[in-house]
Structure formats: C-alpha cells, structure tokens
Amino acid sequence: MANDTRPEAPTTITGTPDxxxxxxxxVRNRLASNVDQLVDLAxxxxxxxxxxxxxxxxxxxxSGEPRLENILPVAGAVVGVLGLIIVIRKIVSN
Known part of the structure; x- marks a missing residue:
C-alpha cells in the first residue's frame, strides 16, 4: 500500500474487556478492508x-484526440521492422 498510515501497535494490552x-x-474490520483491497488489486x-x-x-x-507524438514513433518502428523482415527474406531467398 502506497500510503502507510497504520497505527502504532500497542506494546501492552490495557482497557476493560469491552x-x-x-x-x-x-482491527478485524480494517484487516477485512485491506484484504478486500488486495483482492481487488490482484x-x-x-x-x-x-x-x-x-x-x-x-x-x-x-478528450479522445489521438496523441500523434506517441503514435508516430510506434508506427514508424512497425514499418521499419516490417521493412527489415522483407529485406531479410529477399536476401535469404536468393
């Protein structure tokens, strides 16, 4: 859990039985909540x-607009890899 806000555990047990x-x-309720959060995350x-x-x-x-600054490099890499595969296949087939 990113923000660790656990209370300090008491070193001695004090108080009435109630x-x-x-x-x-x-503590049981907090633990159940934490387990539910972990199950949801996992x-x-x-x-x-x-x-x-x-x-x-x-x-x-x-807003739904494409981010060209991220799309263009990926598209360029895909085209480059495909071109490399085509060139290698032509070289190997000869």
Whole structure:
C-alpha cells in the first residue's frame, strides 16, 4: 500500500474487556478492508483493465484526440521492422 498510515501497535494490552473487544473488532474490520483491497488489486480482470487504460491514455487524450507524438514513433518502428523482415527474406531467398 502506497500510503502507510497504520497505527502504532500497542506494546501492552490495557482497557476493560469491552474496550478490548471493541479494539479487536476495529482491527478485524480494517484487516477485512485491506484484504478486500488486495483482492481487488490482484484480480486479473482488474489488472488487465488498468493496463488497457494505461495504454489507451498513452495514445489518446482524455478528450479522445489521438496523441500523434506517441503514435508516430510506434508506427514508424512497425514499418521499419516490417521493412527489415522483407529485406531479410529477399536476401535469404536468393
């Protein structure tokens, strides 16, 4: 978790039994919440959804316009690799 706001663990147990039960319930609820957050973060569908959103944000602005400064280098690299493959195949076939 990025922001570590865990309370300091008490070194001694103090309080009435009712206070202790209340503290245990509070800790149990926090733990359950943390486990739920971890399950949500680790869910493969959610991981894929976040990755797709990251890639989309890299190539499209929030208003939906294409980001040419990112698209053109990728398109150039694809064309370059395809050209290299074609040249290599022609050399090998001769």
């Amino acid at each position: 206070q202790l039960v209340s503290q245990i319930d509070e 869910n493969p569908k959610n991981v894929a959804r976040r990755r797709i959103a990251d890639v989309k944000a890299r190539f499209v602005t929030p």
